[in-house]
Amino acid sequence: DSGVTQTPKHLITATGQRVTLRCSPRSGDLSVYWYQQSLDQGLQFLIQYYNGEERAKGNILERFSAQQFPDLHSELNLSSLELGDSALYFCASSTRLVGTEAFFGQGTRLTVV
Amino acid sequence: DQQVKQNSPSLSVQEGRISILNCDYTNSMFDYFLWYKKYPAEGPTFLISISSIKDKNEDGRFTVFLNKSAKHLSLHIVPSQPGDSAVYFCAASEIRFGNQFYFGTGTSLTVIP
Numbered sequence: 001d002s003g004v005t006q007t008p009k010h011l012i013t014a015t016g017q018r019v020t021l022r023c024s025p026r027s028g029d030l031s032v033y034w035y036q037q038s039l040d041q042g043l044q045f046l047i048q049y050y051n052g053e054e055r056a057k058g059n060i061l062e063r064f065s066a067q068q069f070p071d072l073h074s075e076l077n078l079s080s081l082e083l084g085d086s087a088l089y090f091c092a093s094s095t096r097l098v099g100t101e102a103f104f105g106q107g108t109r110l111t112v113v
Numbered sequence: 114d115q116q117v118k119q120n121s122p123s124l125s126v127q128e129g130r131i132s133i134l135n136c137d138y139t140n141s142m143f144d145y146f147l148w149y150k151k152y153p154a155e156g157p158t159f160l161i162s163i164s165s166i167k168d169k170n171e172d173g174r175f176t177v178f179l180n181k182s183a184k185h186l187s188l189h190i191v192p193s194q195p196g197d198s199a200v201y202f203c204a205a206s207e208i209r210f211g212n213q214f215y216f217g218t219g220t221s222l223t224v225i226p
Contacts, residue, residue: 002156002158004156031212033212033213033214035214042216042217042218042219043157043202043204043214043216044216045213045214045215048211048212048213055211056210056211056212056213058213090156090157092156094212096212097211097212098145098206098208098209098211098212099144099145099164099206099208099212100212101147101159101162102159102212102214103159104149104156104157104158104159105156106154106155106156107155107156
């Protein structure tokens with residue numbers, strides 16, 4: 001158990017819909033990350049927050065947005081969903097901002113039908 | 114554009130022998146490298162990391178070697194155990210841009226009892 005909690009574990013939704021994925025980082029971790037793992041793309045970095053502020057951004061689609069709240073939990077919002085958004089979405093957290101390992105949650109499997 | 118590559122999709126090793134997993138990267142500005150292990154239906158688990166100022170880091174049965182001139186990273190597991198059977202991912206980051214990890218596509222290691 002990494003200490004990173006993601007909910008829900010599974011999500012099935014229709015195209016065009018909007019979903020919210022939630023992440024609680026390890027106790028004391030200030031940095032939160034979101035990654036997407038799809039079959040053809042591997043693990044792709046989406047975004048990093050540190051103590052509530054966005055600090056690094058990857059190839060995150062404009063239809064996707066994230067935020068980190070004052071209690072340090074984070075949410076990833078995915079809207080206007082397409083079939084190609086079906087993937088595993090991982091949240092990770094770390095104590096420091098840079099140069100440190102990140103600890104991953106078990107992921108949310110999103111299926112868009 | 115895959116900046117981190119693991120060219121061997123799979124590897125089989127006898128229990129007790131050495132497992133060597135390889136990783137190549139293209140971005141010479143990467144300065145922090147990690148190895149993760151992943152079991153099915155779980156998030157990646159951190160194994161070991163190395164900074165670009167070092168060429169070797171050891172933690173128990175796991176040793177990571179970094180050859181900056183060749184842009185090559187390897188993970189040695191000695192001795193290999195059946196419980197090591199998993200998918201191994203290498204990852205790299207450029208610290209000045211945050212803790213954004215670029216992951217390889219993974220190598221599936223099978224340790225045969």
